[in-house]
Amino acid sequence: MTETLTNPPRALIAETLSRVLARVNAITEGGPGWTRPSYSPLESEAHAVIEDEASALGCEIRRDAAGNLFATLPGRDRTATPLYIGSHLDTVSQGGAYDGQAGVIGALAVIAALRAEGITPASDIVLTVTRAEESVWFPVSYAGSRAGLGRLNPEDFEARRSDTGLSLAEHLKMEGFDPEAVRSIVPPAPARFLEFHIEQGPVLHEVGESYAIVDAVRGGLRYRNAQVHGTWAHSGGAPRASRADTVVAMADLILAMDAVWARMLDAGHDLTVTFGKLDAASPQHAMAKVPGHAGFCLDLRSDEVASLQEADAALQAEIARIEAARPGIRFELGEQSRSAPARLSEPMARFVAKGAALQGDSPRRMLSGGGHDAAAFGAAGWDSVMVFIRNWNGSHCPEEAMDEADLARAVAAVFLAIVQESAG
């Protein structure tokens, strides 16, 4: 078969990636970095760019009630299980140039390459651009893709955007969508989903590999707005024994959870523990005061629900210990939000591996630390897989870096997998 296999049009793939990345990244609030909030006019504008590019490639364009965009390159057998490929175009505030958009534009490049070579795939290929993936805006995991999959909960529509204070329902309306129609979305039949995404971690950069196949995604358990209550007092006047110092109590909890993390890793569990934000600098706080209040957020992640439960139970036990040892201290964790860990599809992982092998690559298998739309599709019963692209300088920050050549190589691997399937 290999002698009849079409070579990937590598120049066209590279040109498409850099041209369309520049088009999308021109759409942003003022810097530093790139900012396109979920369900904002900027996100809608970025979607319009992809619709424009996909229309020019002759794709059939469709939007669901939640504004997720589907651009279909028709396959030979329109009833065969389609292959959806895509990601999101919203960003965190002052985020990077590649998170989400690299995946969307990678999918577009796959379709551009198939078009250029005149290849009709075996099944429909559906470029998928989801909405509202970054949960920093609405405290809802994968709001856009879960809406499209008919899996939003009634209370999710009332979740408020962190900057405007308006609800998801209100922002849907502002972008021209009808929340009632979203509530009654009939999802597409479960199919295949593939998401290119930057790794957002150091593994591939450190080992010098351009891309990898992701076969599981960590889930999360979060307290976004936890509080510690104590007693305000004068720093010179309050004796040690009578203090209820919230910063000391918070520090105690942070070190205790760091020890819980080490213990669980030693026991062979997958886990991360992050206190991403500490707040003891309100106008009430001052040099000469014992802090009577503090706030924090806590993000636990693991590939197993049981490990998240165990870490959460340890958290409650540590809080009880600290409250007993430090009279006057009271923790209030507030609302908990969760996203489920997801095992991705083994047949889809093998599909990508076959394409990679055709260009001499043997990408490693790895775990995703961050949550992604692919997890939402996987949870809805789709055969879902991710392809991670090497990146460095972190992620969710303006310095986030990626080599477009690495993405181009991963795109070529998926192109080859599709070509091989169409030949088979």
Ligand SMILES: [Zn+2]
């Ligand atoms: Zn992302």
